[in-house]
Amino acid sequence: MIDKIKTADEAVAGIQDGASIMVGGFMACGTPEILIDALVRKNVRNLTIICNDAGVPGRGVGKLVSNGQVKTLIASHVGLNPEVAQRMNTDVEEDKLECILVPQGTLAERIRAGGTGLGGFLTPTGVGTIVAEGKQVLNVGGKDYLLELPLRADFAFIRGTVTDKFGNTTYNGTTRTFNPMMAAAADHVIVGACEVVEIGDIDPNNVVTSGIFVDAIVGGEKQWQI
Amino acid sequence: MADLKEIIARRVARELKDGDVVNLGIGLPTMVANHLPEGVHIVLQSENGIMGMGSAAEPGKEDVDIINAGAQYVTVNPGAMYFDSATSFGIIRGGHVDATVLGALEVDQLGNLANWIVPGKMVPGMGGAMDLVVGAKKVIVAMLHTQKGKHKILDSCTLPYTAINVVDMIVTEMGVMEVTPEGIVLTELNEDYTVEQVQEATQCKLIISPSLKKMEY
Numbered sequence: 042m043i044d045k046i047k048t049a050d051e052a053v054a055g056i057q058d059g060a061s062i063m064v065g066g067f068m069a070c071g072t073p074e075i076l077i078d079a080l081v082r083k084n085v086r087n088l089t090i091i092c093n094d095a096g097v098p099g100r101g102v103g104k105l106v107s108n109g110q111v112k113t114l115i116a117s118h119v120g121l122n123p124e125v126a127q128r129m130n131t132d133v134e135e136d137k138l139e140c141i142l143v144p145q146g147t148l149a150e151r152i153r154a155g156g157t158g159l160g161g162f163l164t165p166t167g168v169g170t171i172v173a174e175g176k177q178v179l180n181v182g183g184k185d186y187l188l189e190l191p192l193r194a195d196f197a198f199i200r201g202t203v204t205d206k207f208g209n210t211t212y213n214g215t216t217r218t219f220n221p222m223m224a225a226a227a228d229h230v231i232v233g234a235c236e237v238v239e240i241g242d243i244d245p246n247n248v249v250t251s252g253i254f255v256d257a258i259v260g261g262e263k264q265w266q267i
Numbered sequence: 268m269a270d271l272k273e274i275i276a277r278r279v280a281r282e283l284k285d286g287d288v289v290n291l292g293i294g295l296p297t298m299v300a301n302h303l304p305e306g307v308h309i310v311l312q313s314e315n316g317i318m319g320m321g322s323a324a325e326p327g328k329e330d331v332d333i334i335n336a337g338a339q340y341v342t343v344n345p346g347a348m349y350f351d352s353a354t355s356f357g358i359i360r361g362g363h364v365d366a367t368v369l370g371a372l373e374v375d376q377l378g379n380l381a382n383w384i385v386p387g388k389m390v391p392g393m394g395g396a397m398d399l400v401v402g403a404k405k406v407i408v409a410m411l412h413t414q415k416g417k418h419k420i421l422d423s424c425t426l427p428y429t430a431i432n433v434v435d436m437i438v439t440e441m442g443v444m445e446v447t448p449e450g451i452v453l454t455e456l457n458e459d460y461t462v463e464q465v466q467e468a469t470q471c472k473l474i475i476s477p478s479l480k481k482m483e484y
Contacts, residue, residue, distance in 0.1 A: 067334070116392065145352065146397075149351075166401050169432075171428075215334055217316050
């Protein structure tokens with residue numbers, strides 16, 4: 042059997058400058074900090090980060106923003122991290138951050154489409170707004186919809202509560218967020234898990250993300266400390 | 268006089284029916300849950316993945332894995348469920364949320380809503396708002412009537428839309444308004460104000476309901 046257990050530094054070793062990375066979580070609840078920290082140490086630059094939000098300074102994706110590693114951020118909300126606005130408006134070219142805002146439901150569904158073989162989907166969200174600019178509008182049954190396209194990435198950072206050595210993963214509380222869709226929508230998927238257990242230890246009824254999606258498992262992820 | 272935001276939250280709470288599935292926005296809308304009439308039990312949906320959200324977690328008793336969409340620690344009620352974000356917005360767009368209550372920067376007489384961006388000044392992002400107002404069966408805007416005297420209920424929005432033609436009801440400290448094909452109808456008046464004062468605080472021409480009632484809260 043393939044040994045997927047890695048240290049955090051080993052797991053991110055293949056990530057190069059300019060990579061695209063999906064990061065699970067919502068306001069950093071459900072974000073694998075252990076993997077973010079390893080990426081900060083590796084200090085790769087010009088990353089495209091796809092995440093619901095920008096976390097907060099010092100938490101989640103916020104650490105990558107602070108360290109100037111993010112060139113493009115695709116997110117639904119960045120308002121709780123003031124550093125994003127500062128970097129969007131800076132005149133210093135190497136610090137400049139491009140932020141592409143996507144409605145949260147559309148972002149989730151684009152990632153789901155990316156992982157499930159769909160060529161896109163039709164949503165009423167954003168019709169008549171600036172979100173519709175440059176997009177195809179289709180009228181179905183008398184109602185307008187936007188054609189939204191699938192989203193994939195080179196890597197995904199998933200935060201597991203309990204993960205077995207195959208990669209089967211459970212999520213506690215509201216840590217689930219974007220994690221299950223992202224696990225299917227990236228070429229290389231790394232789970233930062235709070236607890237790593239033997240295969241068979243998780244009741245199949247409770248597995249949310251199958252180990253087939255997972256390429257690397259890093260133990261030692263901790264719960265968000267208040 | 269009671270706190271203005273509390274007046275608004277109290278009136279919105281009366282709009283909700285027993286068994287309703289409700290998504291409350293951050294800030295004033297969150298206060299609505301504290302003022303439900305006796306016997307009215309609603310199911311709170313939180314777009315980050317909860318059906319059956321409870322109250323804020325007591326200090327010292329927080330579960331760090333359970334937050335609401337405003338990143339505050341919360342509890343869940345018996346019978347609750349967690350889900351992923353795609354499922355959450357499937358519930359929202361699918362019309363399974365009976366009402367959403369949220370604030371606004373601007374609303375206009377066509378029911379257009381602007382509440383997510385002030386170009387060049389504030390670009391927080393739309394979060395889940397665009398999906399919520401398009402998907403929820405009833406969209407209630409809960410806000411102070413003006414922004415320090417500046418009109419917020421307009422002939423037409425000047426800020427980029429969150430969505431077009433979606434607002435059903437506006438509740439402010441001055442009264443209750445319904446958005447109709449004919450325009451915005453003032454249906455209830457807070458007796459601390461006159462109809463003339465409400466009109467003065469509103470840019471678009473209000474239609475005064477022939478059965479205008481006292482706003483109860």
